[in-house]
Amino acid sequence: MAGRLLDTSILLTHWHGPRARRRTAEEARAWAEELVRIHRTSFIVSPVYLEFVCGAQSRGELMLAEAYLSVFEVKDNWEIRPEDLRQAARIARRVPADGSRRQFGDCLIRAMANRLKCAVLSFDARFP
Amino acid sequence: MDFCFYQQKRKDGGIRTGLDIALRTVWENFHTAADEEDADPVLLWYVDVRGEGDSIPGAREELREWLLEHADSISTALLSLSDEFQAGLDVGTWPASWEVPDRPEGVKLEIVISAARRIDGLEISHVLRELGRNWIQLVGRIPRSIGVS
Numbered sequence: 001m002a003g004r005l006l007d008t009s010i011l012l013t014h015w016h017g018p019r020a021r022r023r024t025a026e027e028a029r030a031w032a033e034e035l036v037r038i039h040r041t042s043f044i045v046s047p048v049y050l051e052f053v054c055g056a057q058s059r060g061e062l063m064l065a066e067a068y069l070s071v072f073e074v075k076d077n078w079e080i081r082p083e084d085l086r087q088a089a090r091i092a093r094r095v096p097a098d099g100s101r102r103q104f105g106d107c108l109i110r111a112m113a114n115r116l117k118c119a120v121l122s123f124d125a126r127f128p
Numbered sequence: 129m130d131f132c133f134y135q136q137k138r139k140d141g142g143i144r145t146g147l148d149i150a151l152r153t154v155w156e157n158f159h160t161a162a163d164e165e166d167a168d169p170v171l172l173w174y175v176d177v178r179g180e181g182d183s184i185p186g187a188r189e190e191l192r193e194w195l196l197e198h199a200d201s202i203s204t205a206l207l208s209l210s211d212e213f214q215a216g217l218d219v220g221t222w223p224a225s226w227e228v229p230d231r232p233e234g235v236k237l238e239i240v241i242s243a244a245r246r247i248d249g250l251e252i253s254h255v256l257r258e259l260g261r262n263w264i265q266l267v268g269r270i271p272r273s274i275g276v277s
Binding site for chain 1: 132142144148151153164168169171178221
C-alpha cells in the first residue's frame with residue numbers, strides 16, 4: 001500500500017469536497033472508499049481519527065463521520081506510545097524561522113508516522 | 129488483479145520505490161540521507177504506474193515479467209508525460225491520472241501523479257523522465273524470490 005498515511009487535512013478536504021456525497025452512512029463509506037482508491041491507501045493514525053470526529057457538530061454528522069472513518073485502517077492500532085509523545089515534544093520544540101505555531105496533533109502524527117515507517121500525505125503547509 | 133508500481137519522495141529527501149499487488153507490498157526499496165533526528169515523512173510527490181485487469185498476473189515474479197514485457201509502452205508514456213510537464217503542465221490539489229495509450233486489451237493502465245503541496249512542474253518532468261529512461265532497470269530490481277528488500 002506504498003506506506004502512505006493520510007492526515008486530517010486530506011480527509012477534511014475530501015469530506016468537504018464539492019462532489020462529496022454523504023447524506024447516508026452508506027454514501028459516506030462509499031465516499032471514503034473513493035479517497036482510498038485515489039491515493040491507494042487506507043492508513044490513518046488514531047490522532048487523525050480523533051481530529052476528524054472532533055469536527056462533528058451534531059449527532060447526525062457524528063454518525064456520518066464515523067461511517068466515513070470506518071473505511072480507514074488505524075495503523076497504530078489505537079496505541080500511542082510514550083516514545084511517540086517524546087518524539088512529538090521534540091518536534092514541537094523546533095520553532096520554524098517564520099515563528100509559526102506547531103499543532104499538537106500534527107507533531108504527534110509525524111512522530112507516529114516515523115515510528116510506523118509511513119510517509120504522510122498532507123495539504124497542511126504548516127505540518128511540522 | 130491490480131498492481132501499483134510507485135516512487136515517492138519525502139520532504140527529508142527519502143525516496144521509496146516499490147510494488148504492491150492488490151494493496152499488498154511485495155517489494156520496496158528506500159533511500160534516505162536523513163538521520164532519525166531529521167526524519168520528515170511528509171510526502172512531496174508520488175508517481176504511480178497502476179494497472180488493473182484479468183490478464184494481469186497476481187504473483188510477483190509473473191508481474192515482474194509482465195512489466196518488462198510492456199516496458200516500451202510504459203516508458204514511452206512516462207517520457208511523453210515528462211515532455212508535457214516541461215511545457216508547463218502543473219499538478220493540482222488532487223492526483224491526476226493519464227492512461228497509457230498503448231496498453232493490452234482489457235487492461236486499465238495509468239500513470240497517477242500527486243503533489244499534495246504544489247511543486248514545480250519541472251521537477252515532476254525530471255522524475256518522469258528518469259522513470260521512463262530507467263524503467264527496465266527499476267523493474268529489474270524487483271527480486272524474483274519472495275520478500276521485501
